[in-house]
Each structure stands twice: as C-alpha cells, then as structure tokens.
Amino acid sequence: MIPDWKIERFLTGDLPEEEMKKIQNLEATDEIFAQRIKMLREDNRAILNKLPFETLSEKMERARIGSNQKTLDFSLVKLASAAVLVLAVALVALISQRETVVAGTDVAQANGGAPAQVALVETQSDTRIKGMEARMEVWKKTLAGIVQMNNLDEAREGDEIQLRYAVPEKCFGILFSMDGNGALTLHMGDGEKAVELAPGKMNSLPFAYKLDDAPHFEKFFLVTSQKEFAVDEKDIDKLLKRNDVKVIGFTLKKVGK
Amino acid sequence: MVYRRCVQLLRDSSEASDLMQDVFVRIYSASDRLDMQSPSSLLWNTATRLCLNRIRDKHRHGLDVDTSSLLLNIACADDEQTDYETKNVLARLFSKEPESSRTIAVLHYVDGMTLEETAQEVGLSVSGVRKRLRGLQAKVKNLEVK
Numbered sequence: 001m002i003p004d005w006k007i008e009r010f011l012t013g014d015l016p017e018e019e020m021k022k023i024q025n026l027e028a029t030d031e032i033f034a035q036r037i038k039m040l041r042e043d044n045r046a047i048l049n050k051l052p053f054e055t056l057s058e059k060m061e062r063a064r065i066g067s068n069q070k071t072l073d074f075s076l077v078k079l080a081s082a083a084v085l086v087l088a089v090a091l092v093a094l095i096s097q098r099e100t101v102v103a104g105t106d107v108a109q110a111n112g113g114a115p116a117q118v119a120l121v122e123t124q125s126d127t128r129i130k131g132m133e134a135r136m137e138v139w140k141k142t143l144a145g146i147v148q149m150n151n152l153d154e155a156r157e158g159d160e161i162q163l164r165y166a167v168p169e170k171c172f173g174i175l176f177s178m179d180g181n182g183a184l185t186l187h188m189g190d191g192e193k194a195v196e197l198a199p200g201k202m203n204s205l206p207f208a209y210k211l212d213d214a215p216h217f218e219k220f221f222l223v224t225s226q227k228e229f230a231v232d233e234k235d236i237d238k239l240l241k242r243n244d245v246k247v248i249g250f251t252l253k254k255v256g257k
Numbered sequence: 258m259v260y261r262r263c264v265q266l267l268r269d270s271s272e273a274s275d276l277m278q279d280v281f282v283r284i285y286s287a288s289d290r291l292d293m294q295s296p297s298s299l300l301w302n303t304a305t306r307l308c309l310n311r312i313r314d315k316h317r318h319g320l321d322v323d324t325s326s327l328l329l330n331i332a333c334a335d336d337e338q339t340d341y342e343t344k345n346v347l348a349r350l351f352s353k354e355p356e357s358s359r360t361i362a363v364l365h366y367v368d369g370m371t372l373e374e375t376a377q378e379v380g381l382s383v384s385g386v387r388k389r390l391r392g393l394q395a396k397v398k399n400l401e402v403k
Contacts, residue, residue, distance in 0.1 A: 003368060003369050003370070004261075004265070004368070005301060005364075005368045005369075005370065008258040008261070008262075008297065008301070009297045011258065012258060012296075012297050014295065014296060014297035014298075040261075043261070047260050047261075050274075051260065051274055051277070051278075056278050056281055
C-alpha cells in the first residue's frame with residue numbers, strides 16, 4: 001500500500017527516480033492503483049476549477065506588497081523569482097493536468113501573432129555545445145536589439161520570443177510550452193511526435209512568436225530522448241516523468257503589458 | 258496536494274480552501290529564505306503546521322473540532338519548538354532548521370512515515386527524530402516511540 005503522502009509526491013514528480021519508477025510500474029500493472037491515481041488527477045482538475053489560480057495570485061500579490069512595505073531592504077526580484085519557482089513547481093500537478101490544446105506546428109498563429117523572423121546575434125550561431133547536456137536558450141526582441149533571457153525573467157504580452165537549443169548527441173526531441181492558462185503550445189515537433197535532432201551547434205527555431213495574454217507564466221520544456229516519443233496533450237506529466245527522457249525547463253514570469 | 262492535505266487534517270472543505278491559500282501566501286512571504294530543494298515537502302509540512310495551528314486555535318476557543326483524538330492531542334501539545342510565528346522566525350522553517358515536534362509527530366503517526374522517512378523529510382537524524390518524539394510523548398497520550 002503506497003501511503004497518501006508518497007502518492008502526492010509521485011503526482012508532483014518530486015520523488016527519487018527509483019521510487020518514481022516503482023510507482024509508475026505499479027500504475028501500469030495494478031488496475032486498482034491506476035484507478036486511484038486517475039481519481040486523484042481528476043480531483044486536481046476539479047480543485048483547480050473550484051479554486052482558480054487568479055484568486056490565489058491576487059492574495060499573494062497583496063502579501064508581497066505588504067512585505068515590501070514592512071521591509072525596506074527586501075529584494076523584490078528575488079522574491080518574485082522564488083515565488084514563481086514555488087508556483088511553477090507547486091502547480092505542475094494541477095495545471096499540467098488540465099485540458100490542454102496542442103496548437104500544431106503553426107505556433108505563431110496559435111499565439112495570436114504573425115510569424116516573425118528574429119535575427120539572432122551572429123556570434124552565437126556557430127557556438128559548439130559545451131558539456132554533455134542539452135541546452136535551451138530563450139531570447140527576446142527589444143527595441144535595443146535581441147537580448148538573452150534568464151530563467152524566471154519577466155516577460156509581457158506581445159513580447160517576441162525566439163527559442164534556441166543544442167543537444168550533445170543525436171537524439172529525438174520536442175519543444176513545447178505551457179502558459180498560465182494551462183494551454184500547451186508546440187514549438188518544435190512533428191505534430192505531437194519528437195523529431196530527430198543533430199548534435200553540435202545551437203539551433204534557432206525557424207520562427208519567433210509573440211506571447212499572448214495568458215497570465216502568470218510561460219514555461220518552456222525541451223524534452224529529449226534516445227528513443228522516439230510523443231507528447232500526450234492530455235497528460236504531459238506522463239512524458240515528463242518518464243525515466244528515458246531528459247527535460248530542460250525554462251520559465252518566464254508574465255507581468256502586465 | 259495542499260488542498261487535499263488540508264481537507265485530510267481539517268475535515269472541512271471550506272476551511273481547507275482558506276488554509277490552502279494561507280500556505281501559499283506564507284511560503285510566498287518568506288520566499289527569500291526558503292529552501293526549494295524539496296518543494297513538495299515544503300508545501301506538505303507548511304500545510305501540516307498551519308492545520309495543526311488551526312485545530313489548536315479552534316480547540317482553545319472552545320469550538321468544535323472534527324478530528325481524531327490523536328491529531329487533536331498532537332495539535333494541542335505544548336511544544337516549545339513550534340512557536341515560530343510568535344517569535345517571528347519563519348526563516349527557520351524554510352532553511353535547514355528542523356520542523357516542529359508536532360509536525361514531526363503528524364508525519365510519523367498520522368501519515369505513517371517511517372522514522373527514516375520522517376528524518377529525511379525534516380532534515381534530522383533518526384535519533385534526532387526519536388528524541389523529538391520522545392519529548393512530545395511526555396505531553397501527548399498514545400504516542401509510542403519505537
């Protein structure tokens with residue numbers, strides 16, 4: 001019998017790899033246990049519908065303002081970054097299991113913006129990948145030029161974003177994002193299937209796109225594997241929890257226009 | 258996860274949804290000091306602690322508390338380690354400071370974590386957990402420290 005606390009960790013993907021695998025196997029082989037997991041996932045969706053994130057967000061924002069007034073030397077950037085991180089992790093189990101929409105390959109249209117080519121800094125184009133890990137870069141077009149963004153940086157509706165990636169070895173990969181509305185957008189892939197990626201250089205996606213008005217965050221996932229795989233729009237967690245895939249995440253915090 | 262935890266301990270969906278928001282706000286307010294190595298643990302333990310406080314406060318005010326006698330006893334135990342809010346040292350909860358003995362007791366006795374799992378959860382040694390539970394045992398009936 002797996003205790004509740006461990007199942008909750010399983011649902012949020014916050015268990016050691018060995019235990020994750022053990023429970024995944026149990027889910028695949030034990031019908032009753034699988035039903036229990038299914039019910040919890042449905043419960044997550046119901047909770048999110050009943051207690052929308054917007055309500056909580058407002059309350060947290062008030063807390064933030066209150067904290068700032070009390071503490072003069074408080075680091076707002078640090079606070080916001082950490083809070084987004086907390087939310088991103090805490091809400092993965094809830095948000096990622098909502099009904100999602102795969103927009104297909106026409107990402108620019110899916111995001112409500114016209115396709116836009118963004119000329120990236122030339123010196124980056126032939127950079128060889130360092131180390132043995134896949135990498136993902138997020139760039140933003142501004143009036144001053146193209147700037148590379150850091151994880152948890154702020155972004156706004158209408159910002160033009162360009163994604164780049166590199167992998168250390170030949171593999172299959174897919175790149176998608178999830179926004180604060182729980183909508184999934186595919187940026188690189190053959191439909192829902194991963195495409196074969198060549199190792200070496202940083203690769204820019206052939207298009208940039210504009211961020212839409214989804215609130216709170218836009219989280220990007222670069223998922224790679226030695227085997228072919230696909231993302232199930234209705235259960236992203238299933239892919240992210242697989243042992244045979246590597247996941248790189250990158251979160252932009254959405255702020256007002 | 259947080260909502261279900263609150264419902265489990267409070268047995269009241271309305272209170273649980275209220276407290277769930279408090280959990281996030283508390284963490285958010287102390288986010289410059291939090292340790293994000295295990296976010297699930299942070300959320301779970303913070304929810305546990307706030308639920309215990311709620312149960313204790315209701316009991317002190319003479320309100321009906323729909324909970325098991327074990328949980329009620331733990332919640333109302335006089336634990337010198339738990340008075341974080343009044344001492345304004347929330348940072349301890351989010352740094353490497355171990356959780357309160359009350360929370361440790363709930364993890365072990367209510368959630369069924371082994372001593373080893375509890376120790377890992379709260380950043381103490383097994384003997385440290387045992388010691389804390391024994392300290393609480395003197396104040397709470399039906400707590401058997403193995």
